[in-house]
Amino acid sequence: MGIMSVRNLAVGNSVGEQMESSRAIPPFRCYEIEKTKLHKEWQIWKRSLEYYFEAEDITDQKRKRAKLLHLGGPQLQAVFQSLPNSEKFAVVSLEKAYYSVAIQAFDDFFQPGRQDVLERHILRKMKQQDGERFIDFVIRIRQQINECGVDKYEPEICKILSDIMLTDIIVEGCVSDELRKQILQKDRSVEEIEEIGKSLEGIQKQLKDLASSREEPKLYERVYGIQAKRRYQPSKQNRARDFQSKFKNPEIKCFKCGLFGHFSTDARCSAKGKLCNRCKKSGHFEARCRMQLGAPLWK
Known part of the structure; x- marks a missing residue:
């Protein structure tokens, strides 16, 4: 194939694509549609055609049929040529109903596909x-x-x-x-x-x-309240402090430092970390050491 032939083919394809894109509605490719869906697709395409006629103010029966076949494309034109009632006009009529007769013929042809x-x-x-x-x-x-x-x-x-x-x-x-x-x-x-x-x-x-708006505050309190409780995880020292604060008694005496008002587990105990000179152990004062000549210092 020569250069000119290739160029002509490319130009032809380009023209064909431009003609296709310039159509008011796409052609009706009835040979490519499943038989069970053919009637429904025909009704959809026909409705688009009627909208086009209304938009362009096309009312003449002969012109409407020409537009129908032109926009319908080669496949619909081939079907039209084979329809026996495509040119069956009323005997007595002032004007031949070209479009109405063609549409009725197509409706009858595509009708069997509908159940x-x-x-x-x-x-x-x-x-x-x-x-x-x-x-x-x-x-x-x-x-x-x-x-x-x-x-x-x-x-x-x-x-x-x-x-x-x-x-x-x-x-x-x-x-x-x-x-x-x-x-x-x-x-x-x-x-x-x-x-x-x-x-x-x-x-x-x-x-x-x-x-929903009434439930939101309750939901907020429920969700965030639970999260806040779960987030607060008291340490061992804090638990002892909380216990002491609940049952605080001035008569309570710490056996590690000898002072009143707190337990030996309290983090504020002054003997915490101190070294006993007697037993050489940490955590209490020498005066409160339990070991004195092998016996407890206090009872």
């Missing part, structure tokens, strides 16, 4: 997680309801079914017994249930914060 019964089973098992906000739980329920096939019905019926499912799952899966009790007492709208749930959650959080 509504399985999705409803997943919905019924949903529970509010520990620490999960009530509003986040409601959002998760709504997202799962959208996977249960309610979109095949008319908008009014779809909303009724969605509200019924949402209410049932909140009753079964919410962590608030008070919310469950209020829902079961009387029929309530979804909007009312959401408002009660958020209100009860806010009250519960305030009560928890208040209880």
Whole structure:
């Protein structure tokens, strides 16, 4: 391959990358998606496409179909070419519904990958997680309801079914017994249930914060009080001094120095460390030496 060919290939790749990055939304690579996830991914991609049309104020049916196929990419274009109903327009119509017909054909094609019964089973098992906000739980329920096939019905019926499912799952899966009790007492709208749930959650959080603030001084005293007690480890001399201070008696006489008011174990004893001239031992005065001609000095 010559230098010019390599350069042209590099330029081509660069142009392709720039075109890819300039797309409003990424192409829908349906051949690379698992069959069980194909319908869900198609719904997500189609929703992004509708947002794009709304942002760009694109309403013309023919232009919308052209954008659909252009943004969808080669794989979606190949599927479109094989769909039998992609050009099946109504016999009597003032304007051909190019986009609506194409979208319906794609919906029918990707529909078999969805299992509504399985999705409803997943919905019924949903529970509010520990620490999960009530509003986040409601959002998760709504997202799962959208996977249960309610979109095949008319908008009014779809909303009724969605509200019924949402209410049932909140009753079964919410962590608030008070919310469950209020829902079961009387029929309530979804909007009312959401408002009660958020209100009860806010009250519960305030009560928890208040209880925590009241507990902090006790916790501080309990923790630091125990630590202070454990940190204070009296020495042998201090224990003797504490004992003496508790049972201090002016009649007590130290047998090592002969003075009153303390025990022989007291660190303040004046005979501590002194050498006895009689027995040559340390810790007492000669006048208080026990040994005198082989017998105790005092009784």
